[in-house]
């Protein structure tokens with residue numbers, strides 16, 4: 411049938427004869443879509459102009475035939491999204507890590523999967539996440555934020571991990587994360603399997619005398635002392651909450667459940683009095699209540715909160731590229747909502763772990779990781795919390 415031939419109208423789809431088509435009863439000015447469309451004009455484009463000038467200067471003017479004179483011959487900066495040498499979101503690569511403190515936040519890769527007990531491949535996580543991150547623009551319409559205009563993001567590259575030695579790798583990661591944190595830049599760590607969670611938190615905890623809480627999204631509890639006779643990706647919180655300023659009572663674990671939570675981990679969580687919120691609890695309480703409980707316990711007498719996002723907390727159908735998949739987790743929009751709710755109150759660091767690109771399909775898992783990070787950054791900016799962690803750094807401002 412040609413698209414120009416009119417189908418006979420179905421009885422159920424008849425137009426109402428009420429006149430609503432001319433006098434809508436709904437005031438669309440209350441829609442986020444409408445409000446944010448207007449808000450957009452208040453966001454500056456100064457950094458975008460500077461970026462275009464820089465790209466033109468470095469990439470040389472484009473060919474005669476190209477009408478848009480801002481397009482250079484060599485691709486530099488954000489565009490085109492499929493071209494270029496990737497850092498995270500094509501943020502500036504800080505090769506000299508002594509310069510990292512000039513930025514509000516720094517991406518750090520922790521390419522390590524020596525702590526996995528099933529599928530490996532998370533050592534390729536940072537590469538996978540950076541590659542697909544090129545898809546994104548720095549502007550988010552719904553929350554009304556342009557990261558390029560409203561914060562300074564850099565990519566500090568990867569930590570030199572030691573594939574055959576988990577303890578030396580932990581030391582390297584704590585050094586690196588501690589360096590970035592002490593500089594004032596917010597550390598955003600791309601895992602790596604979840605064993606790195608101990609080392610990342612230790613890196614931050616060493617640089618402050620203040621008390622740190624942890625909000626941990628996962629299907630797994632990750633709090634047993636050892637697994638297969640070593641500290642593995644099932645053990646980070648046992649060791650992190652042994653640190654003097656990271657009490658277990660400030661550890662909130664959300665999304666835990668299913669058939670992959672070992673009894674020794676449950677015993678530790680019980681003895682240490684962590685707060686565990688299962689997927690069933692999430693269903694029953696709703697997202698807002700879960701966020702409220704999580705923030706209350708994580709922040710109780712604490713000075714900052716660290717955010718640990720295991721990608722496997724999302725239902726396995728959405729994140730095939732992960733080390734130990736477990737069905738029944740969060741829907742993507744649920745986890746994004748909760749991550750935003752945590753970020754609104756400020757964080758002292760964030761890690762995204764267990765992305766394993768060799769098991770991924772169409773980069774969907776890496777894209778989920780990217781989205782989690784940009785949503786958290788955008789929320790920090792929107793709520794004035796970017797840089798709010800700096801006051802806990804030992805010696806800051808002296």
Ligand SMILES: [Mn+2]
Nearest residue numbers: 628630720722
């Ligand atoms: Mn997990």
